[in-house]
Amino acid sequence: MRHTLSVLVENNPGVLARVAGLFSRRGYNIDSLAVGRTDNPAISRMTIVVEGDERVLEQVIKQLRKLIEVIKVSDISREEHVDRELVLIKVSAEPEKRGEIMQIADIFRARIVDLGRRTMILECTGNEGKIRAFEESLRPYGIKELVRTGKIAMLRGSRYTNINGTREDE
Amino acid sequence: MKLTAAQALVRCLELEQVEVVFGLPGGAMLPVYDALYHSSIKHVLVRHEQGAVHAADGYARATGRVGVCMATSGPGATNLVTGIANAYMDSVPLVIFTGQVPTTQVGTDAFQEVDITGITMPITKHNYLVKDPAALPQIIKNAFHIASTGRPGPVLIDLPKDVAQATIDFYYPEKVRLPGYRPNYQGHPAKINQAAELIRRSERPVIYAGGGIINAGASEELVQLAETISAPVVNTLMGLSSFPGDHPLFLGMLGLHGTRYANLAVTECDLLIALGARFDDRVTGKVAAFAPQAKIIHVDIDPAEIGKNVLVDVPIVGDVKQVLRALLPLLDKTDRSRWLARVQELKEQYPLTYSREGGLKPQYVVEEIYRHTGGEAVVATDVGQHQMWVAQFYRFKRPRSLISSGGLGAMGFGLPAAIGAQLALPGKQVILVTGDGSFQMNIQELATLREQDLPLKIFLLNNYKLGMVRQLQQFYCEGRYMAVDFKFHPDFVLLAKAYGIKGYSVQSEKELQEILPRVFEEPGPVLVDCLISPEENVLPMVPAGRGIDETIA
Incomplete structure (x- = not known):
């Protein structure tokens, strides 16, 4: 079972190493990890996708909370949420194939962000399933390179994971 | 008040009412030691940095207060690692200061540079690399708070030399600033x-x-x-x-x-x-x-x-x-x-027993120590068979009267920890029960013991073996004894004498009984080399992988 954790941390040097070190040391598997500053520059948010059963997840969350610089940990995959990844794919695109590739891009609402003599770079955002489908659609043309971000996620509606104690409603 | 960060550090320790600091100086720590020169804080000079951290640990275990130690950058810092891990495993509150190369050289593989915050990340409750000298007082405030609250543990502060030398406007903050740290004390x-x-x-x-x-x-x-x-x-x-x-x-x-x-x-x-x-x-x-x-x-x-x-x-x-x-x-x-x-x-x-046949039995020695101290002593141990015999046969009366390395099982802990405990409790009788393997791992601290003139009594349960490993090999390797026999030992009585410490050697119950009163009357440190029956096992014992109801008695 995979879970998406939203982790608010103090924006200090070394905090990423602490979190990453914790996962490797205790043998937890990180599927993906995305870090960025929040609207408060002193605080960063890590979105961590972790694989494991309930017991592993409980330990991961408790161990994360033990880190002094971790302010808040929420398992947001338990609730309604939006999650997104972004992928850049460089695909072989001989002139006669470009039309087909552009149609695929249209279907997935992807954007063409670079056009070389024999390649194109496409940018696509979406949830994991969509990104996977997009990648599969382009595979027959020859994927030269693929770069993707980790997942980022946010609760739906007026619920949010803020730093003032527990999760709040309106 | 204008102070250098190093002076501020010492001032912070004074304000935290630190009485004793264990350490060993070095180049990167010159500014801090220079500031200590003017302080009333007692500095105990150890002979190896591992001694400093174990002594601070023993001090903390004996009192419940935060133990403080310091070492220089590089090898000074790495020599602390075992002791930090030991304190972490047993939830002992320590604040540890290490010197670091100047910030301009950090990351360049400079002389005596090591990434000690990286190394100790998994074995500290928290650690800091100080980059901004003005932040040091707040960091120290936080460190003492983190070390001593919630589940206690060691906190390390790595201080680059140029940061230590920089001048700051000193004030000691009243409050900690730790948005992510809120231990829960009240049960639901x-x-x-x-x-x-x-x-x-x-x-x-x-x-x-x-x-x-x-x-x-x-x-x-x-x-x-x-x-x-x-x-x-x-x-x-x-x-x-x-x-x-x-x-x-x-x-x-x-x-x-x-x-x-x-x-x-x-x-x-x-x-x-x-x-x-x-x-x-x-x-x-x-x-x-x-x-x-x-x-x-x-x-x-x-x-x-x-x-x-x-x-x-x-x-x-x-x-x-x-x-x-x-x-x-x-x-x-x-x-x-x-x-x-x-x-x-x-x-x-199923009483806890042993046979008194066949030489001086270690269990007997422990029982005699108990009898002579009425359970009033603070007993430090090292790690191994002797530790288990103390755990089984000494009946502790008061909290904090056993000082022993549990989670990490670090041989070499005993002597420096006992020194730390005896310094913390000058009016109490502190006893070290150690083994011939463990004792030699930090034996250099006998010099610290003599120098501090502490009344510590050391009982060395000497079987000329790494006894616990021998026991494991007996049970799990069908008696193929590999690298567990010491074919040479120094004469421990002479060795004690070389350190200015009174020594006795005993190999029978009678000899032990004869010297015990003298040992406890002696105002200074004493070492008793107890030549115990060499093949004695710690029993009962639960075989590996079995339930605890399946003991070998």
Whole structure:
């Protein structure tokens, strides 16, 4: 079972190493990890996708909370949420194939962000399933390179994971 | 007030009422030592940095206060690593200062540079690399708070030399600034009610008490609980001394080398009340066979310990003293004479014994030390067979009277830790029981002992062996003894003499009895080299991978 954790941390040097070190040391598997500053520059948010059963997840969350610089940990995959990844794919695109590739891009609402003599770079955002489908659609043309971000996620509606104690409603 | 950061550091220590600092200076620490020159804080110069951190650890264990030590950059810092890991495993509050190369050289593989914050990340509760000199006072404030609250642990502060030399506007902040650190002390009332209900319904409860009792200062509450609900008490190694060793409800230590009656009581109980203990593998043996009939209440200050190794029925996150204080009024005095009779039967059926035939027995030495000190001494140990014999045969009276490396099992801990404890408790008799393997791992600290002129009494249980490993090889390697015999030892009595310490050698009960009064009358340090029967095993023993009810006696 995979879970998406939203982790608010103090924006200090070394905090990423602490979190990453914790996962490797205790043998937890990180599927993906995305870090960025929040609207408060002193605080960063890590979105961590972790694989494991309930017991592993409980330990991961408790161990994360033990880190002094971790302010808040929420398992947001338990609730309604939006999650997104972004992928850049460089695909072989001989002139006669470009039309087909552009149609695929249209279907997935992807954007063409670079056009070389024999390649194109496409940018696509979406949830994991969509990104996977997009990648599969382009595979027959020859994927030269693929770069993707980790997942980022946010609760739906007026619920949010803020730093003032527990999760709040309106 | 304008101060250098190094002067500010010393001022902060004074304001934290630090009395003793253990350390060994070096290039990167020159500014700090220069500032210490003008301070009233006592600095104890050790002979190896590992001695400094173990001594600070012994000081902290003996008093419950934060132990402080310091070392220079590079090798000074790496020499601390074992001691930091040791303190981390046993939840001992320490603040550790290391020197660092100047910030302009950090990351360049400079002389005596090592990334000590990186190295100690998994073995500190938290650590800091100070880059902004003005931030140092707040960092020190935070460090003492983190080290001593919640589940205690070591905090390391790495201080680059140029940062230490920089001038700052000093003031010591009143408050910590730690948005992500809020230990929970009060147990959840609903859970405490559930615990009370389980206790009321239980016919055969056992209290399993660990080091958390000592850290929380909850010994009185523990005794009250045991007496109120008529439950026998078993201790972990770290928990020893939290419950009076001569109390009729006391069953001694459980686990790998625990008493058979402690292990069997846990096996037969219908309710296990775990207080400040963490279901360590040396305690549980095969987890599936651990307290198989029991519901489990688990009280711990560290939420991550609950449900880690064993699933529990009533989890209570909180300070065990506060939780017990909330729980006790909910409980009525209960008579469980049938259960206590059964426990008494186990005690009589499987007593803790040894044969006095065949030379001087280590268990006898421990019993004699107990007899001579009336259980009033603070006993430090090293790690190995002697440690288990102390755990089994010394009956501790008061909390913090056993100082021993539990989780890490670090040989070499004993001597410096005993020095730290004796410095902390000048009016108390501190005793070190050590082994010939462990003792030689930090033997250089005999010089520190002499220099500090401490009345420490050292009993060296000498079997010319790495005895615990020999025992393991006997049981698990069919007696193929590999690298466990010392074919050469120094003459330990002469060695003590070389350090200006009085030494005796004994190899019989009679010789031991003759010298013991003299040992304890001696105002200074004494070493007693006890040549014990060399093949003595620590028994009982739970074979690897077995349940704790399957002991070899």
